[in-house]
Amino acid sequence: QKEVEQNSGPLSVPEGAIASLNCTYSDRGSQSFFWYRQYSGKSPELIMFIYSNGDKEDGRFTAQLNKASQYVSLLIRDSQPSDSATYLCALNTGRRALTFGSGTRLQVQP
Amino acid sequence: NAGVMQNPRHLVRRRGQEARLRCSPMKGHSHVYWYRQLPEEGLKFMVYLQKENIIDESGMPKERFSAEFPKEGPSILRIQQVVRGDSAAYFCASSPGSNVFSGADSPLHFGNGTRLTVT
Secondary structure: OOOEEOOOOOEEEEOOOOEEEEEEEOOOOOOEEEEEEEOOOOOOEEEEEEOOOEEEEEOOEEEEEEOOOOEEEEEEOOOOHHHOEEEEEEEEOOOOOOEEOOOEEEEEEO | OOOOEEEOOEEEEOOOOOEEEEEEOOOOOOEEEEEEEOOOOOEEEEEEEEOOEEEEOOOOOOOOEEEEOOOOOOEEEEEOOOOHHHOEEEEEEEEOOOOOOOHHHOOOEEOOOEEEEEO
């Protein structure tokens, strides 16, 4: 079992819709969770981080964490074509570096 | 705005040659991480360094790969006798402190990567 699992996609949503990206993890000791966005050929950039169970909102983005079920999700409201990218889930498993999932490719159709 | 600087952006090497990838962390950051990304895959951790120390190299292949972060100058990821399977994007990230995950002030900051192609 991979430490961090993501559906590779592509996830296709129409412009203006809500995009829902999910991530599950295996290590119950994981404490911190991050979402990075990566455009093709570019470096990852941090979008959201979350440490506590529940929801955390920042603009059009909402991160959701459920430690009991070992999943973390990212919701993107009012999706725009510029949101089309690969979204990487990352977490701290207790090692000193982040562990990344393989990413979900999101396509927002105009 | 001196972010994480990596060079070269693109590197082409023939099989058997050596590849040297450089990374200068953000100003004020003393912790450097190297990740490798194969096409259509996520980031795989390779090594974590502080100045003059390797903290965690659990993701580094045992042979041909080495990394350093000297007291002066950039961090270097060195790949000896490259093979085609080494072709990938290599990303460097930096952070200001050892506790990367305490609060909102110290996420990893990534460089633009070095794309290594082995022919």
